Amino acid sequence: MSKRRSLPGKLERRLRRRLGQQRLLTDVESLAVYECDALTHFSAMPLAVTFPHSTEDCVAIMRACFDAQIPVTPRGAGTGLSGGAVPPSDGGVLIDTSMMRSILELNTVDRRARVQPGLVNARLSECVAENGLFYAPDPSSQSVCTLGGNVAENASGPHGLKYGSTRQHILGATIVLEDGEIIELSDEGDEYDLLSLVVGSEGTLGIVTEIEVRLTQKPASVMTLLGAFGSLAGACQAVSDVIAAGIEASAIEAMDHLTIEAVESSVHAAGYPRHADAVLLIELDGNPRDVSADAKAIAEVFEQHDLLSFERANDPEQRSRLWQGRKGAFGAMGRVAPNVYVMDAVVPRSRLQQAILEIGAICTRYDLRLANVFHAGEGNLHPNISYDARDPDEVDRVLKANAEIVRACLDLGGTLSGEHGVGLEKKEFMHLQFGAPVLESFASIRRAFGPRSLMNPGKLLPTPRACTEVKGPAKQVFTTFEDLV
Amino acid sequence: MSSGRELAGTFQTPGNLAVMRELVTAASQHGTGIVATGSPLPPPEVPGDSHRVIISLSALEPPFDHQVSDLIVTAGAGQSVDTLQDRLRMGGQRLAAEIPRGLGVTLGGAVAAGLDGFNAGLFGPLRDQVLGISYLDSLGRHAHCGGKVVKNVTGYDLSRLHVGAHGRFGLMYEITLKLRPLPDHEVTVVLARPTLSLALKTGLALRSLGTKISGLVVATGAVVAGSTVLGTDDSDHGPKEKFLLLRMEGHPQTLQRTCEALAKRDANLEVLDTPSSDRLWSGLGHWPWQEGFRVDFQLRPSQLEQAMAALSGTKLDTKHSMIADIARGRLQLSEPSRVRGEGADQRLIELGIPDLLHHFGATASLPNDPEDRPRRRDRFGQLPVAHRALQNRLAEALDPSGIFAAGRRFEEAGA
Numbered sequence: 001m002s003k004r005r006s007l008p009g010k011l012e013r014r015l016r017r018r019l020g021q022q023r024l025l026t027d028v029e030s031l032a033v034y035e036c037d038a039l040t041h042f043s044a045m046p047l048a049v050t051f052p053h054s055t056e057d058c059v060a061i062m063r064a065c066f067d068a069q070i071p072v073t074p075r076g077a078g079t080g081l082s083g084g085a086v087p088p089s090d091g092g093v094l095i096d097t098s099m100m101r102s103i104l105e106l107n108t109v110d111r112r113a114r115v116q117p118g119l120v121n122a123r124l125s126e127c128v129a130e131n132g133l134f135y136a137p138d139p140s141s142q143s144v145c146t147l148g149g150n151v152a153e154n155a156s157g158p159h160g161l162k163y164g165s166t167r168q169h170i171l172g173a174t175i176v177l178e179d180g181e182i183i184e185l186s187d188e189g190d191e192y193d194l195l196s197l198v199v200g201s202e203g204t205l206g207i208v209t210e211i212e213v214r215l216t217q218k219p220a221s222v223m224t225l226l227g228a229f230g231s232l233a234g235a236c237q238a239v240s241d242v243i244a245a246g247i248e249a250s251a252i253e254a255m256d257h258l259t260i261e262a263v264e265s266s267v268h269a270a271g272y273p274r275h276a277d278a279v280l281l282i283e284l285d286g287n288p289r290d291v292s293a294d295a296k297a298i299a300e301v302f303e304q305h306d307l308l309s310f311e312r313a314n315d316p317e318q319r320s321r322l323w324q325g326r327k328g329a330f331g332a333m334g335r336v337a338p339n340v341y342v343m344d345a346v347v348p349r350s351r352l353q354q355a356i357l358e359i360g361a362i363c364t365r366y367d368l369r370l371a372n373v374f375h376a377g378e379g380n381l382h383p384n385i386s387y388d389a390r391d392p393d394e395v396d397r398v399l400k401a402n403a404e405i406v407r408a409c410l411d412l413g414g415t416l417s418g419e420h421g422v423g424l425e426k427k428e429f430m431h432l433q434f435g436a437p438v439l440e441s442f443a444s445i446r447r448a449f450g451p452r453s454l455m456n457p458g459k460l461l462p463t464p465r466a467c468t469e470v471k472g473p474a475k476q477v478f479t480t481f482e483d484l485v
Numbered sequence: 486m487s488s489g490r491e492l493a494g495t496f497q498t499p500g501n502l503a504v505m506r507e508l509v510t511a512a513s514q515h516g517t518g519i520v521a522t523g524s525p526l527p528p529p530e531v532p533g534d535s536h537r538v539i540i541s542l543s544a545l546e547p548p549f550d551h552q553v554s555d556l557i558v559t560a561g562a563g564q565s566v567d568t569l570q571d572r573l574r575m576g577g578q579r580l581a582a583e584i585p586r587g588l589g590v591t592l593g594g595a596v597a598a599g600l601d602g603f604n605a606g607l608f609g610p611l612r613d614q615v616l617g618i619s620y621l622d623s624l625g626r627h628a629h630c631g632g633k634v635v636k637n638v639t640g641y642d643l644s645r646l647h648v649g650a651h652g653r654f655g656l657m658y659e660i661t662l663k664l665r666p667l668p669d670h671e672v673t674v675v676l677a678r679p680t681l682s683l684a685l686k687t688g689l690a691l692r693s694l695g696t697k698i699s700g701l702v703v704a705t706g707a708v709v710a711g712s713t714v715l716g717t718d719d720s721d722h723g724p725k726e727k728f729l730l731l732r733m734e735g736h737p738q739t740l741q742r743t744c745e746a747l748a749k750r751d752a753n754l755e756v757l758d759t760p761s762s763d764r765l766w767s768g769l770g771h772w773p774w775q776e777g778f779r780v781d782f783q784l785r786p787s788q789l790e791q792a793m794a795a796l797s798g799t800k801l802d803t804k805h806s807m808i809a810d811i812a813r814g815r816l817q818l819s820e821p822s823r824v825r826g827e828g829a830d831q832r833l834i835e836l837g838i839p840d841l842l843h844h845f846g847a848t849a850s851l852p853n854d855p856e857d858r859p860r861r862r863d864r865f866g867q868l869p870v871a872h873r874a875l876q877n878r879l880a881e882a883l884d885p886s887g888i889f890a891a892g893r894r895f896e897e898a899g900a
Contacts, residue, residue, distance in 0.1 A: 109689065110785040110814065132693070154638045165636065167645075168609055181871050188783035189848045191868060192653070192876050193612060196645035200638045220695035244554035246577060246666025287696050289739040346634045350554040378636040379555075418636040426639070433639060437628035444882035445641050448875065460640065 005091040007047040011068040015050060015093075018060045023051040023099070034075065034094055035086070038141075040389075041341075042083035042424045046073070046094040053099055055174055055182065055209040062207065063180035065093050071454045072178070074203040076118065076149025079141040081342055082423025084152065084202045088458050095207055097148045103127060104210065111215040112171055117148020117208050124213070133215040136163035139419070140327060151208050153421045154200030158326070159283070161377040162250035163216065165419070167199040172212035175205070178450035186212075197445060202421050203456040205449040219250075219285035223295055224319040226311040227302045228276035232256050232372070234306035235278035236353035239376040241301045242282075243349055247294050251283040252377030253326050256356075259371045259384075260325075262335050268328025270321055276308050280376065281326050283319075329373045330384070336369060337386035341398050345406060347414035349379040358408045359383050366397040380418035381409065407432065422460045430462045492538040493517045496527040500544045502627075502658060509656055510625030512538055513886045520890055521652045523563050523591025540656065542593060548659055551576055556664040557616065557633060562593025562657045578664040581608035585770040593657050599649025602770050603700035603732070606812025612648035614663045620647070620655035623884040633661050652890040654883045668734035671699070673762035674744060675715065675755045677726040681705065681797070684727040685790045688811040691731055692786075696743050700732030700766060701811045705793070707821070708806035714757065714765040732766065769808060778832055779819040781850040786814045788845050799836045 007026060015024050025031060026048045036043035047070065052058045065072050071092035075085040087094055100116035103124070107113070108131040115124060121142040125134040138157035139145055149155070151173065156165035163169070172186040175198055183206070185195040198205055229235040232254075239252055255263070260272045260279060272279050282298060284291045299310055313319045325332075333340040347355040356372060359381070363370035369386040383405055387394045406416060406429050416426045416433050430439060442461055446453060492512055499505035512519050518537035522528055525543035542563030549569075550559040553576045560569055566584045569592060573579055583602025584595045594600075596618070601611040608614070617631030631637060631644035647654055678684035684703045691701060705727055709715045715728055733740055748754045757765065784792055789809045793816065796807065802820040809816050824832050833839065842849055868876070881887070 107785070107787070109787045112785070154642075156636070160636065164609065164613060165638070167642070168613055177875075183872050183875060184869070185872075186848070189868070191872075192650055192879060193645050193648060194875065194879070196612065196642045200642055217693060240554050243556060248666065287735060287739050287743075289742070290697075290735050293736050346632075346636050348552065348555045348557070348634055350552060375636070379634055380636050413633055415632040415634055415637045416639040418634075419638055421638055422640060430640065433632075435627070435629065437622045437624070437626045438630050438640070438643065441622070441628070441630075441643060441883055442641050445879065448878040448882040 005047060005070075007091075007093075008068050008070070011064055011070060011093075012048070014064040015048065015061065018057065018064075019050055019052070023053075025049040034078070034096070037075075037078045037080040037083060037085040039081050039083045039342075039423070039425060040339075042086050044087050044089045045091070046087040047091040049094045049096055051096050051099045052209075055176065058095065058176045058207055058209045059180045059182060061093065061095060062176050062178060066179045066452070066454060069452065069454070071457050072207070073456045074148065074152065074207045076146030076152070077120070077141070077144050079139075079145040080149060080153060080423065081344065081420040082153075082202075082417070082425040084421055084423035084456070084459055085149075086424060092457075097146060097207075100148075100209070101146075108133060108215070111217070112212060113215060114172075114210060114212050115147055117146060117151065117211060119147050121145050121147055121150060128215055129218075132218050134218055135213060136169055136216045137166045140330065147211055147213065148208055151199050151211055152201065152203045153419065156419050158251040158253050158375060160375065160419070161252060162248065162285070167196060169214045169216075170195060170199055170211060171214055173198060173208050174210035175208050177206045178452055178454040200421070202423060202460050204446055204460050206455055221288040221291050221314075222283065222285040222319065223291050224313045224322045225280075225282040225284070225295060225298060226272070226309075226313070226322050227280045227282070227298075228273040228308040228310075229278045229280070229302075230276070230306040230308055232278040232356055233353050235280050236356055236376065238280060238302050238305040238307075239352060240350050241304070242298055243377065245297065245301060247297055247301075249282050249294070249298070249377060250285045251281070252375070253281040254372065254374050254376035255279050255281070255326065255329060256372040258336070258369070259329050259332070259373050262332040262371065263325040263329055265335055266328060266332035268324050268332050270323075270325030272325055273309055281322060326373070333371060333384055333386055336371070337388055339387050339389045341385045341387065341402065342420075343381070343383045343385070343402060343405060344417050344420035345381050345383075345409035345414055346418040347379045347381065347409050347412045349377070351412045351414070352376060352379055352381075355379075355381060355409060355412055355414070358412075359405050362401050362404045362408065366401040368394075368397060368401055375418070378418065379414070403429070424459060427458075427460060427462050430460075494535045494537070496539045496541065498525065498541045498544040502545065505540065505542075505545070505656070505658070506621055506625050506627070508538065508540055509621045509623075509888075512888050513623055513625055516886060517888065518890070519652075519656060519888050521562075521593065521597070521656050523565075523594045524589070542591070542658060545658065551578075552633075553578065555633075555635070556666070557635070557661060558664055559617075559633065559659060559661040560592055562591065562596070562660055564592050566590045566592055566595055573664060574667065577667050579667055580662060581614050581665040582611040583766075583770065584611075586767060588771070592660055596648050596657060596660055597650065597652045603702055603766060603810060603812075606701065606810065607697055607699045608665065610648075612645045615644050615648055615660060616663055617661035618644045618647050618657050619659035620657045622655050623886040623888055628655065631661065635663055653880055655889060668697075668699075670737040670740055671732065671734045671759070671762065672740045672744060673700070673730060673732045673757040673765060674747060675757060676729040676731065676747075676751055677753045677755075678729060679726060681727050681793055682790055684729045685793075685809065685811065688729050688731075688809075689786060691729075692812065694733075694743065696733045696739060697735050698731065698812065699734050700730060702730045702769065703789075703793075703809040703811065704728050704730065704769065704807070706801075706806040707804045708769065708808060708819075712765060712768050714761045714768070730765065730769075732762065777819050777821045778824050778829060779817065780833070780838060782816040782818070782842075782847055783849065784814045784816055784845055784847045786811055788847065789814065789816055792816055792841060792845065792847075795841055796836065801836070
């Protein structure tokens, strides 16, 4: 464990001059709130927390920290699930963007808005709803998570199946580099696509201070379908068949029996059949005739896969009820155990069934309670392991199972993360997915943006020590990383 | 194997990846530049290429792995896009990017140039379809970025960085793409309008039609006159009219109802049969490849009218064409004259294009002669200094040997 630094007096005075008393926190009681994000497994206390109002504030903070050689970690609402907003263990300055929450420009004709990064995701959709528009990426935490955090993680949610991840809805961004340099990135220029590097970079390349987003027209009609199945395997096969049939749903979500039980026993109860081994929640949107035709086609596919019951919902109230269970699923898991580890990995959609079986076997082997809630249409798995963090043995088993699940997904042709990012959680696994040339490229990109590596250090890239710690069927042994970061 | 020095100025067609890797390694060791091509024939000489080796991917056995139930394909960079589309069609699927057919475009070339088409407003640009890329890096090592899944946020998105980078970050040899099912049905309607303003306003309103719009374009000038669908002498529409072209896809009944609803409001509406529709969109897509002077503006949809009016007020060649993609805010201006170098710069100034870009805060792809591109970008100063420096730092970081198409995209020291 590195020794914790203290905030240099000169830096504190400089920050205080710019931000005043209210927008700079340095007392331990206040800082404790910022020790971790939603993945509580990792924590470290920052030296200070800053609350900028503008790009200019961010420039001032970055320059001050650059001069003092103090690392900086950006933070949105702290809803991240990979430890991306945790300060370095030896301390650093945290930039909380929650006071940068304005819509700076709204252009409904061109269907775009320029916003500050602290704006809450769902708030943007609320503000443009009267214009028949919405902001499409819908992470489960959208009622609290910020657009800046979404950009950092390239976030997405259930409707990513049709509408894609955050990157597909970002038209431009203002980014401040570690030395305070401002770079305007645009989707529209004739240049290298730096915007695609910045989106999903987990705050390691700079801090995004303004975001230009694409707004999407609300669909003419929406229908939600609920299929209850006698087996999870049958539900998974139904998903593969729906996709292979060329039916383009906007969301295909799956929940297993333990999740159904937890949801139906909670305040989020949605009327899912308790006797079902799995349910699929499918949403269709678009022209009403297309939606009806697709719903009929889906029903026909479902009937071939151990279908127990099928429900269609057209009106908003009914649809909202069906979604209530899915949206409350993670919260409902609190009924099962005090803690839940929400994992994130992706497999090819045709391998869903196999992946679910293997994950189930791993958790059985480690005597862990597994619940599956996942974006089935994209092969994005979220195995949720319920555990008690006060039990060191159980924590150890959870971590071991996590490592095996990651490897199993990679062996099936998958990737480490579909939406939570690498952060602290998965950096030790990066060499399992990527060979040395790509990992070195990642390090080179980081250096090109910030030679001193002051932006959110310790995230995304494996550390040399970690590279040798992880054992297992690595695709390529990574040995040349020492001098890169 | 030749030494890197001997490779300079040669055209190489490696038959397998091992030989290609040896070529890259040799070039890297001697700092010999590499330009990739999908063509089996040497391209026209470009100044500076005598110091480079041109590597053709045409002789590589193209991999082809079509996972129908995943809607994913992995194919060789040297594979013809036309061939690829034909093979995917057999599985009821397609590349979402509408890359012009019949021109011999290879997949690697399309990715390097970032090509897409009029359906990008519906499906997004090509970079949204690219899931993973295998390439040789500047040390000749095999690198695999991205993945073969439809959702992936692991590490920096190197795959997208390759799209449109003109081969600056490595020699791509295998590309994985997301696919779309073939549409149930597709229909194109043509709406004639007496003025440009009306055509564009109608187009903006049609975006809210509620159907899947895979093309929404206003075309004027020679591209209309030259179209066998729109511009023939026996056309019902006079040559002065502006044409709004709307292509939709979906279930046949839905499209039929939509066309009926549109026809009630517009007596001049014409629904094209499938061959005419295919010919029309193919012709529009091919147009940019006509030899000549061409500028692609990236505007906002609401700026199209003012920009087109401003350009119409200049001394455009009588055979000019303008194609406005309303869904994306793209405007393509082309003239038949083959001006190059300083002449092209002068033409840009005569047409007031730098002022136009400044007025709208817009950007444009300027006439794209490889030898002029970096200088022209510098002269018309589209990128702020800090941004350009970052772009160059990135290129240096990912290609420390400076061997991959250096200087073709941006002016780079020593390129």
